Amino acid sequence: MNHHTFLRLIDPVKDKMYRLALRLLISKEAAEDATQEVILKIWNRKNKVKDYANIEAFMISVTKNYCLDQLKSKRNNNLRITHTNYDNNELGVDRRLELKDELVQIQRIVERLPDQQKIIFQLRDVEEYEFIEIAEITKMNEPAIRVALSRARKKIKEELLKTHNYGI
Amino acid sequence: MEFNEIKLLLEKYEEGETSLTEEKQLKEYFTSEEVPKELEIYKNTFQFAKNSKNIQLERPVTVNRNFSKYWYAGIAASILLLLSFLFFDMNTSNNIKNSELGTIEDPEQAYLKTKETLKMIAEVFNDGREDLEYLDEFNKTKDKFIKEQ
Structure with missing residues (x-):
């Protein structure tokens, strides 16, 4: 496989990989680096890639694992500081203004979900994968995926209800 | 779509029991139509999911970075080697000139x-x-x- 063929193979998947990386790593910069790094990783193992029945699922799966590793090493080093920021419940004026934009607010809610729920929300509600595909990517079984997804969806709604007075 | 139908689908949706087609219907409904105030909370969530799918990787990807890295290192090494020969040569010829040849x-x-x-x-x-x-x-x-x- 030469690199033109490889790039053509990766082209329809690379945005999905990037979006998952962005969901997990939040920083645009870090997500771009991660996507590039994962693509290189797959390129270096390109002879094995052919053996996978579902190449797309394999690529997304490698991205997921890579990002989780990144997060793990980050948390061990210096993520304490950002965590205390999140725990701060008193919102500053600028923060409150920002929250007026509802989509930004949902973004924040999703950011605070556990990693596993983030991944499943991203794969199902954004990328619209079938449960079988998600099972292949996450190595979880289908009922567990449904439970995590249900929790994520309920949590988003709950958080939105907390900050808004919707007439429900 | 009927209001009651949507409500039923939403219940299923929250339990993670909807199929992809049903979820697409919901997405379609909430992002294109005026929704009753009662269901407005879902509107943004579906909009958010839909918008998220439009994000694209802006930075171009490459796979021959490893190759070029070695390539550059090779070029740098050969230039260094060439320069060192030149430098050595100049140094030695200078030495002969400077040493006392003709007392x-x-x-x-x-x-x-x-x-x-x-x-x-x-x-x-x-x-x-x-x-x-x-x-x-x-x-x-x-x-x-x-x-x-």
Whole structure:
């Protein structure tokens, strides 16, 4: 496989990989680096890639694992500081203004979900994968995926209800 | 779509029991139509999911970064090697120029001096050779046994 063929193979998947990386790593910069790094990783193992029945699922799966590793090493080093920021419940004026934009607010809610729920929300509600595909990517079984997804969806709604007075 | 139908689907949706087609219906409904106030909370969530799918990787990806890295390292190394040869060469030729070559002005005298020096070297060589004459004894003995053709 030469690199033109490889790039053509990766082209329809690379945005999905990037979006998952962005969901997990939040920083645009870090997500771009991660996507590039994962693509290189797959390129270096390109002879094995052919053996996978579902190449797309394999690529997304490698991205997921890579990002989780990144997060793990980050948390061990210096993520304490950002965590205390999140725990701060008193919102500053600028923060409150920002929250007026509802989509930004949902973004924040999703950011605070556990990693596993983030991944499943991203794969199902954004990328619209079938449960079988998600099972292949996450190595979880289908009922567990449904439970995590249900929790994520309920949590988003709950958080939105907390900050808004919707007439429900 | 009927209001009640949507409500039922939403219940299923929250339990994670909807199929992809049903979820697409919901997405379609909430992002295109005016929704009742009661269901407005879902509108943004579906909009958010839909928008999220439009994000694209802006930075171009490459797969030959490893190759070019070695390539650059190779070029750098060869330039360094070339420069070091050049530098070494310049240094040594400078040394010869700077070292005192001509303390003796008269060519005749210089010739004699050189001759004297070479003679001295030859003498030292010959001293060493005298010691090697013992080796002839070896040959004499050897010739007794091995006849050369």
